[in-house]
Amino acid sequence: MKMAAQVIDLQKHYDLGPVVVKALRGVSLDFPEGDFVAIMGSSGSGKSTLLNLLGGLDRPTSGKYILGGEDVSQMDDTQLSTVRNQKIGFIFQSYNLISQYTVLENIELPLHYRPGHPKLSPVDREKCERMAQRVGLGQRMDHRPFQLSGGQQQRVAIARAMMNDPEIILADEATGNLDSVTSIEIMTLLRNLNDEGRTIIMVTHEPDIAMWAKRQLVMRDGVLFKEIVNEVRTTPQSALAAQEDKAFVDDEVAKATLAALPKTASADPGVVSGAVSGEKKSDNSSKKK
Amino acid sequence: MFSRVIRTIQLGLKSLLLHKLRSGLTMLGIVFGVFSVIAMLAIGEGASKQAQKQIVALGARNIIVRSVKPVEGSSNDQSGGGTPRYGLLRSDLRRLQKTIPEVVSAIPIRELNREARYRKFTMQSRLVGCTPEYQELNQLRLSKGRFISDTDRASRANVVVLAYEVASKLFPIEDPLEDRAIQVGDIYYSVIGVTEPRNASAAIGGSLSGQEFNKDLYIPIETFRARIGDQVYTPKQGGMDSEHVELNQITLEVRDVQDVIRTSEVVRGTLEKFHPQKDFAVVVPLELLKQAEQLRQIFNVVLGSIAAISLVVGGIGIMNIMLATVTERTREIGIRRALGARRRDIIEQFLTETVVLSGTGGMLGIVLGLLTPFAFRMIRSFALNFVLDPKTLSDTSKMFQEMQPEVAPWSLPLAFGISVGIGILFGLYPAQAAAKLDPIEALRHE
Ligand SMILES: Nc1ncnc2c1ncn2[C@@H]1O[C@H](COP(=O)(O)OP(=O)(O)OP(=O)(O)O)[C@@H](O)[C@H]1O
Numbered sequence: 203m204k205m206a207a208q209v210i211d212l213q214k215h216y217d218l219g220p221v222v223v224k225a226l227r228g229v230s231l232d233f234p235e236g237d238f239v240a241i242m243g244s245s246g247s248g249k250s251t252l253l254n255l256l257g258g259l260d261r262p263t264s265g266k267y268i269l270g271g272e273d274v275s276q277m278d279d280t281q282l283s284t285v286r287n288q289k290i291g292f293i294f295q296s297y298n299l300i301s302q303y304t305v306l307e308n309i310e311l312p313l314h315y316r317p318g319h320p321k322l323s324p325v326d327r328e329k330c331e332r333m334a335q336r337v338g339l340g341q342r343m344d345h346r347p348f349q350l351s352g353g354q355q356q357r358v359a360i361a362r363a364m365m366n367d368p369e370i371i372l373a374d375e376a377t378g379n380l381d382s383v384t385s386i387e388i389m390t391l392l393r394n395l396n397d398e399g400r401t402i403i404m405v406t407h408e409p410d411i412a413m414w415a416k417r418q419l420v421m422r423d424g425v426l427f428k429e430i431v432n433e434v435r436t437t438p439q440s441a442l443a444a445q446e447d448k449a450f451v452d453d454e455v456a457k458a459t460l461a462a463l464p465k466t467a468s469a470d471p472g473v474v475s476g477a478v479s480g481e482k483k484s485d486n487s488s489k490k491k
Numbered sequence: 492m493f494s495r496v497i498r499t500i501q502l503g504l505k506s507l508l509l510h511k512l513r514s515g516l517t518m519l520g521i522v523f524g525v526f527s528v529i530a531m532l533a534i535g536e537g538a539s540k541q542a543q544k545q546i547v548a549l550g551a552r553n554i555i556v557r558s559v560k561p562v563e564g565s566s567n568d569q570s571g572g573g574t575p576r577y578g579l580l581r582s583d584l585r586r587l588q589k590t591i592p593e594v595v596s597a598i599p600i601r602e603l604n605r606e607a608r609y610r611k612f613t614m615q616s617r618l619v620g621c622t623p624e625y626q627e628l629n630q631l632r633l634s635k636g637r638f639i640s641d642t643d644r645a646s647r648a649n650v651v652v653l654a655y656e657v658a659s660k661l662f663p664i665e666d667p668l669e670d671r672a673i674q675v676g677d678i679y680y681s682v683i684g685v686t687e688p689r690n691a692s693a694a695i696g697g698s699l700s701g702q703e704f705n706k707d708l709y710i711p712i713e714t715f716r717a718r719i720g721d722q723v724y725t726p727k728q729g730g731m732d733s734e735h736v737e738l739n740q741i742t743l744e745v746r747d748v749q750d751v752i753r754t755s756e757v758v759r760g761t762l763e764k765f766h767p768q769k770d771f772a773v774v775v776p777l778e779l780l781k782q783a784e785q786l787r788q789i790f791n792v793v794l795g796s797i798a799a800i801s802l803v804v805g806g807i808g809i810m811n812i813m814l815a816t817v818t819e820r821t822r823e824i825g826i827r828r829a830l831g832a833r834r835r836d837i838i839e840q841f842l843t844e845t846v847v848l849s850g851t852g853g854m855l856g857i858v859l860g861l862l863t864p865f866a867f868r869m870i871r872s873f874a875l876n877f878v879l880d881p882k883t884l885s886d887t888s889k890m891f892q893e894m895q896p897e898v899a900p901w902s903l904p905l906a907f908g909i910s911v912g913i914g915i916l917f918g919l920y921p922a923q924a925a926a927k928l929d930p931i932e933a934l935r936h937e
């Protein structure tokens with residue numbers, strides 16, 4: 203199977219003078235194309251450190267990192283910038299949108315830093331709009347981040363991450379600031395992207411969220427502790443059904459959220475079919491097209 | 492490439508507009524810096540143009556030789572009876588005309604301060620014995636009548652041309668030309684012409700004070716000699732002062748400007764042989780012009796440097812704000828870096844912002860600078876009307892009264908260039924500080 207990313211005996215040490223913090227102490231992992239991984243582990247176990255290395259935001263102390271067939275571990279700052287721009291899509295816990303930009307401008311941003319800095323073509327602009335529509339913000343392209351809810355901001359971030367067709371999508375606690383229904387919304391989007399073949403690596407603390415992935419990697423003290431393959435994955439439908447059971451939130455809102463999102467291939471229509479069909483028209487007008 | 496520059500500038504403008512007040516205040520430093528550069532240069536330029544105009548009025552091809560009264564007691568004057576005898580002689584005039592081929596013309600003047608009288612009106616004026624050429628030499632224009640002629644000279648006629656101020660003082664109502672005669676000393680002269688007002692010429696060195704043409708009386712030099720003579724008596728405290736002078740001034744015109752300096756040396760050499768007591772001085776307007784030009788350059792450098800200091804202060808203000816901006820926007824920098832911005836892109840972004848800031852400030856400064864002449868006139872008329880008493884003004888401040896600041900066209904691109912340069916100079920450090928930030932730490936910021 204073709205590898206999207208591969209790390210070999212990756213080490214990351216922080217030299218703090220008197221002490222050397224060994225955040226990663228030899229991690230080797232393979233991420234085949236189309237993988238969907240949740241990295242778990244207690245605080246300080248090195249999850250973010252690993253993700254930053256995978257994202258080309260930092261260089262390892264030792265070890266190799268092959269991304270899309272290219273050794274990234276020894277690249278200089280400029281080359282790494284290009285790698286981040288072309289091969290990586292970031293989704294952060296705190297969204298990290300540029301506050302003075304509109305939704306559309308935020309989505310456009312990675313295009314401005316393409317190698318050679320080409321001008322935005324009409325095709326590019328069309329793609330941005332398509333992305334905005336895809337994450338359900340077609341009507342809000344001129345809004346600014348402060349006018350959006352957390353979930354909506356995170357959807358902008360997802361659209362932005364997709365702009366340059368990245369090799370891998372990295373999400374560090376993407377749902378950490380969101381309530382459970384909104385988390386389902388975001389995870390559904392990620393699930394859809396993964397179903398299209400996109401490789402996704404996410405860090406999370408929440409076991410519920412980790413169940414959306416194909417497999418879980420548990421870290422401890424800077425090394426891989428164990429790997430769990432999710433035999434039964436959470437789907438948008440099952441998540442929503444579980445949500446309804448808990449009766450945390452108003453049914454209508456939850457169903458509307460689900461109905462607005464494109465259906466996934468693996469969705470089991472039987473579970474919530476009645477609810478979905480009932481809510482479709484009310485929300486379609488605002489989210490689709 | 493070009494579209495990218497435009498885009499970066501748009502980006503810069505956009506983030507500056509986000510903090511309008513802050514950007515505006517930051518810009519003020521540059522605005523005033525550029526303004527003062529332009530204004531200082533304009534005032535310097537105006538002052539030197541004024542001086543040049545006055546010097547040029549003396550004639551760039553002219554050499555002026557003046558009689559100088561030797562210091563009391565130091566001279567071995569040959570006159571008996573205690574009357575000092577000094578100055579240029581008519582023989583000097585002839586000698587200079589004959590022996591120096593470069594000299595095209597030589598115009599002699601005899602002058603004396605005397606009171607002019609018409610009925611009950613009197614005025615202290617300067618009686619000038621001269622030739623018809625004097626009119627052209629000093630660019631005198633007549634408002635009435637004619638200037639003295641060669642016929643007047645030959646016949647030693649008692650005719651006089653009144654300068655503007657004398658005419659209006661002695662003849663407040665009547666027409667001076669209607670068969671009127673004025674009295675100077677005990678001699679009557681009939682008025683044949685009146686000049687238009689004329690600006691004073693430059694005061695050039697100790698030997699030639701600034702000439703105020705408006706208080707002059709012009710008579711033929713032959714008439715002067717015949718009626719008054721070389722030996723004159725002037726009443727002074729406790730008796731009479733007397734002196735014997737043939738000519739007060741000879742103005743020589745040289746054929747070619749290039750020969751002026753050399754010819755002036757020849758003139759000096761020729762005269763020195765016959766005037767061992769050094770009772771004359773040679774003034775070369777062209778030399779003065781060159782000195783004035785040097786002075787102007789020094790003036791410009793000094794004024795320009797003073798203005799440049801305010802530009803530097805403005806630049807420091809910009810740097811200060813940009814450093815604060817970098818800290819404030821650390822998160823944004825982290826985001827851009829994560830999305831693929833190289834260090835260079837970040838530097839470009841922040842540098843563009845400072846340059847847009849300082850460039851806009853420079854442009855506003857230029858607009859203000861263009862208003863300098865207007866503002867200067869307003870301030871001057873205010874000062875003259877309410878603060879200063881025009882009657883007590885010295886010669887220098889009279890110059891201030893007449894000068895016009897002139898915005899030098901070259902100072903505009905210069906000032907704009909400097910303001911952009913300041914933006915780059917003082918923006919570089921904050922921009923580099925922004926680019927050096929570690930992306931991970933920047934993303935974690937606040
Ligand atoms: N820049 C740094 N300098 C020094 N030590 C660091 C730095 N970044 C991380 N560390 C250390 O490396 C270890 C791993 O940190 P990391 O942020 O990867 O943990 P994490 O698993 O993401 O934790 P959390 O779940 O709390 O986010 C920690 O002990 C941390 O203190």
Ligand SMILES: [Mg+2]
Pocket residue numbers: 249250251
């Ligand atoms: Mg972390």
